[in-house]
Amino acid sequence: MVRRHGHRKQILFLITDVVILxxxxxxxxxxxxxxxxxxxxxxxxxxxxxxxxxxLLEAVITAAWILNGVLFRxxxxxxxxxxxxxxxxxxxxxAGSMGVVFLTIVFTRLGIxxxxxxxxxxxxxxxxxxxxLWRGSxxxxxxxxxxxxxxxxxxxxxxxxxxxxxxxxxRESGYKVIGFLDNNGIASxxxxxxxxxxxxxxKISEQHTIDEVVIALPTMNDTDLGEFxxxxxxxxxxxxxxxxxxxxxxxxxxxxxxAAVQVGDIPLISVREDPLDQPVAKFIKRGFDIMFSAxxxxxxxxxxxxxxxxxxxxxxxxxxxxxxxxxxxxNKVFSCFKxxxxxxxxxxxxxxxxxxxxxxxxxTIGAFLRRTxxxxxxxxxxxxxxxxxxxxxxxxxxxxxxxxxxxVAQYMVRHFVxxxxxxxxxxxxxxxxxxxxxxxxxxxxxxxYYIEHWSFWxxxxxxxxxxxxxxxxxxxxx
Numbered sequence: 001m002v003r004r005h006g007h008r009k010q011i012l013f014l015i016t017d018v019v020i021l022x023x024x025x026x027x028x029x030x031x032x033x034x035x036x037x038x039x040x041x042x043x044x045x046x047x048x049x050x051x052x053x054x055x056l057l058e059a060v061i062t063a064a065w066i067l068n069g070v071l072f073r074x075x076x077x078x079x080x081x082x083x084x085x086x087x088x089x090x091x092x093x094x095a096g097s098m099g100v101v102f103l104t105i106v107f108t109r110l111g112i113x114x115x116x117x118x119x120x121x122x123x124x125x126x127x128x129x130x131x132x133l134w135r136g137s138x139x140x141x142x143x144x145x146x147x148x149x150x151x152x153x154x155x156x157x158x159x160x161x162x163x164x165x166x167x168x169x170x171r172e173s174g175y176k177v178i179g180f181l182d183n184n185g186i187a188s189x190x191x192x193x194x195x196x197x198x199x200x201x202x203k204i205s206e207q208h209t210i211d212e213v214v215i216a217l218p219t220m221n222d223t224d225l226g227e228f229x230x231x232x233x234x235x236x237x238x239x240x241x242x243x244x245x246x247x248x249x250x251x252x253x254x255x256x257x258x259a260a261v262q263v264g265d266i267p268l269i270s271v272r273e274d275p276l277d278q279p280v281a282k283f284i285k286r287g288f289d290i291m292f293s294a295x296x297x298x299x300x301x302x303x304x305x306x307x308x309x310x311x312x313x314x315x316x317x318x319x320x321x322x323x324x325x326x327x328x329x330x331n332k333v334f335s336c337f338k339x340x341x342x343x344x345x346x347x348x349x350x351x352x353x354x355x356x357x358x359x360x361x362x363x364t365i366g367a368f369l370r371r372t373x374x375x376x377x378x379x380x381x382x383x384x385x386x387x388x389x390x391x392x393x394x395x396x397x398x399x400x401x402x403x404x405x406x407x408v409a410q411y412m413v414r415h416f417v418x419x420x421x422x423x424x425x426x427x428x429x430x431x432x433x434x435x436x437x438x439x440x441x442x443x444x445x446x447x448x449y450y451i452e453h454w455s456f457w458x459x460x461x462x463x464x465x466x467x468x469x470x471x472x473x474x475x476x477x478x
Contacts, residue, residue, distance in 0.1 A: 010075045010279035011286070014066070017074075017131065021065055024130045025058050028123040032116060053114060060104050061097060066280075068096035075279045083139050087132050094131070098124055148176040149211040152237075154198065154228070156180040156188035159242055160216035164190060166266055178208050198228060205235050214268065215241045229271055234405055234412045236331045240268040275454040276417050284456055289390050293383040304377055308339045311365030318344045321378055326395035329418045334387040336395055337378035341366025373470050379421045391459040392420025393447035394431070408440050414447040417454075424450040424458075427465040 030036040069075050072092045098120070105115060151167075153160045164177050179195040181204070182188065195204050204210075213232050215225070232239045275281050309320045322340040325333050342361040362370065369375035382388040388395065393414035396404075405411045425431070425446035430439070450458070 011283045014069065014075050014279065014283060016134075017069070018062055018065060020130060020134055021127060022058060022062065024127050025061065025123060028119060028126050029054070031126075032119045032122055057101065057105070057115065060101055064097035064100035064104075065093065067100070068093045070280050071096065083136060086135055086139075090131050090135060091128060094124065094128055150178045150209050151175050152179060152181065152195075152204070152208070152210050152213050153177055153216055154181045154213060155216035155218075156182035156185040156190050156194055157216070157218075159218055159244075160214075161189050163214065163216055163242060163266065164193075178210070179204070198224075201228075201231055202235070205237065210235075210237055212238045212240060215239065218244050230409070233272070233410065233416075236412055236415050239271040241271065243267060243269050272413075272416075274416070274451050276451065281454070285389060285454075285459070286386075288456070288459070289383050292390055293380040296377070296380045297384065301377055301380065304374055308365070308369060308374065311368075312340055312363070315363040315365050316340075316343045325398050326419065327398055327401040327415060328387055328395060329415060331401075331412065331415050333398055334382070334395075336388075337381055339369050339375045339378060341369050341375045373422075373466070376421055383421060387418070389418040389420045390422070391450075391462045392418050392423055393450070394423050394426060395419035404437065404440055407437050408444055410448050411440075411444055413451065414444060417451055422462060422466040423447065424462055427462055427469060 026036045072089050074089045074093050101120075153164060160180060160182075164180075167175055167177055177193070179193050180188075180190055181196060181198050181201065182194050183197045185191055185194045188194065195208075215228070220228075229239050276285065305320075312318075312320050319340060322338045322342075323335050324338070326336040328334045341363060343363060366375070379388060383390055401411075423446075425443045428446055430443045430446055450462075
């Protein structure tokens, strides 16, 4: 079993921090001016400006907080530090935000005299205290609820034991070692915690919740390392390596992917660090998904539904919508919705056999829906629910995931992100049936490229290419 929750938690931290910051802004306003919102007040203004300049100030503070939060890595998923370090990051972020605010009001026509300096200093102090108390309360609650990430350490020698002892001494790190893998380990100090050998990874992942693996074998050769990393990624488990000169000098696994991360004060190397691993990137992508899918479901879906429903009912018996189990993020299975484009068949056949050119199961209206990709429109409901994204690797049937994961390189890497309604592989002609492992390999290469090169504008580009193909047609849409 695999549990990945750090991204959502850090995004929740960002949203909550912003909300608290804005609440404290109005609390400070109430303490200073006896009103919680900017209104006409003789004491409020010193230069005859509108009181609504304080709303503008609030917007600048919010934007500055998000910017500085990214700059000081306040929302970095892996920066699970001691509370004193976290508090220092909070103060740096707040100080940086106030610096941006002062520069903004100094270099605008308003000038520093347009605002109450006492209000600004009060806000800084109250925000510092309030945010630190909020983060401290979260720490205390995490200890009570045992909110921690489970780590499997590979190597029960001196390096692995030292890593384990450092985590034991720093329980605030939020990480918990559930056990070790070691091919020997007879004389290890942590022998009772050795769960098996390296080849037992699959079995142990079924018995335990594993968030990440930390490799603590100082001289693991590149071949074995590559195979083990592939095994971990095949289980949607992230891999970190305790660094030393051997890996820096000899390992090709780290080329182009290496990223420095930290568990408390312990430095690690992350084997795969993609753009969407950053909580802020996740926040931007999810926000766009919600807005875009809500617009499609409100403005476009009802019109298409009427015509699709009539056509489906006139050409075949059965429901308007088709629901199928697909593999999603972190190998989690979800129900994917489509307009039904085929005649009803045996459930096993529908869940295992892909559509082919001239497929007799496809109805007349179904052929049109598939050719224009309108059959995928109900998946915007999956996007709104959070099972999918607008752009990402297309979700595969569960059977195909089980069939291909062991024969196609990096197949399971595509499940490190949410599947998409459209994707980079699809707009490059790699849609439709995947009749051979070679065709599937091409699709996976495009999916991995998308994951490693994600940006907001890359998503926009894929969406525009998808719309273009909807109108011009796609030979692989059948």
